[in-house]
Amino acid sequence: EDQVTQSPEALRLQEGESSSLNCSYTVSGLRGLFWYRQDPGKGPEFLFTLYSAGEEKEKERLKATLTKKESFLHITAPKPEDSATYLCAVQAYNTDKLIFGTGTRLQVFP
Amino acid sequence: DTEVTQTPKHLVMGMTNKKSLKCEQHMGHRAMYWYKQKAKKPPELMFVYSYEKLSINESVPSRFSPECPNSSLLNLHLHALQPEDSALYLCASSQGQGAVEQYFGPGTRLTVT
Numbered sequence: 338e339d340q341v342t343q344s345p346e347a348l349r350l351q352e353g354e355s356s357s358l359n360c361s362y363t364v365s366g367l368r369g370l371f372w373y374r375q376d377p378g379k380g381p382e383f384l385f386t387l388y389s390a391g392e393e394k395e396k397e398r399l400k401a402t403l404t405k406k407e408s409f410l411h412i413t414a415p416k417p418e419d420s421a422t423y424l425c426a427v428q429a430y431n432t433d434k435l436i437f438g439t440g441t442r443l444q445v446f447p
Numbered sequence: 448d449t450e451v452t453q454t455p456k457h458l459v460m461g462m463t464n465k466k467s468l469k470c471e472q473h474m475g476h477r478a479m480y481w482y483k484q485k486a487k488k489p490p491e492l493m494f495v496y497s498y499e500k501l502s503i504n505e506s507v508p509s510r511f512s513p514e515c516p517n518s519s520l521l522n523l524h525l526h527a528l529q530p531e532d533s534a535l536y537l538c539a540s541s542q543g544q545g546a547v548e549q550y551f552g553p554g555t556r557l558t559v560t
Contacts, residue, residue: 371548380451380537380551381490424489433478433541434503435549437489 339364343425343438350415350445358410358441360425370408371435372401373424381424384410415445450474451552453538459558462528468555470521470538479521480549481513482537490537490551496521497543528559 340363350356362370369388373381385394387403394401398419400411410423422442426435451472460466470479478497482490495503496515510532512524521538535556539549 369547373551378535378554378556380453380539380554383548383550386548426489432503433480433495433497434492439489 339427339429339436341425341427341436341438343423343441345441346439347442348444350412350443352416352445352447353414355411355413355415357412358423358443360408360410360438361406362408362425362427362436363406364427364429364436366430368428368430368432370403371426371428372408372410373426375422375424375440377422384423412443415443417445417447419443420445451538451540451550453536453552453555455555456553457556457558459560460525460528461560462530464528465524465526467525468523468536468538468557470523470552471519472540472550473519474540474550475518475542476540476550477518477543478541479515480539480541481521481523482539482551484535484537484554494523525557528557530559533557533559 342361344359372384375381385401390405392403398413402409422440424440425438454469481493484490493507494513499515510527514522535554537554538552541547541549
């Protein structure tokens with residue numbers, strides 16, 4: 338069964354304190370792994386797509402990496418505006434369906 | 448432009464009402480999706496339209512009825528809902544089949560009284 342597990346559930350950081358979010362996955366043939374950011378009461382905002390192990394993508398203070406079993410979202414020197422829930426999702430071959438993890442709720446304090 | 452729009456932003460309806468949620472995208476995407484999201488939970492897929500045809504129906508109760516009038520529009524017709532159907536309803540679109548990212552709209556906050 339395709340499955341995504343994210344950890345930690347919640348993370349509190351001081352502004353400037355770098356950290357990583359984890360996404361472990363089991364999927365019968367990975368077509369793509371996606372990272373989204375979601376603010377309360379709003380729709381998820383697309384961040385990255387990763388396709389194969391070893392791939393990395395960066396956007397401002399965020400860097401996503403992928404191995405055969407997990408993905409990491411590294412946040413470097415976070416700011417309070419980075420506070421949000423970060424969702425990881427995988428897509429298997431032969432389907433349009435995304436399997437979401439339960440998310441990591443990040444709070445960055447000044 | 449990666450914008451998906453949804454109307455209304457908020458909706459309160461009684462259990463005997465009929466209402467519709469609307470979604471629109473002008474990115475030329477050929478796949479559109481409806482998701483339901485409860486508080487502190489990830490989005491749950493309800494329906495997928497690919498090239499204006501229903502391709503996935505995740506065993507959603509018949510009180511939810513999707514419609515795709517054309518490649519830019521997606522509706523969700525609601526009838527005889529239950530209080531447990533209260534949630535954030537999200538629309539998304541993507542270029543089509545394959546590992547392409549889905550772009551989400553802001554959602555409609557639905558409350559069933």
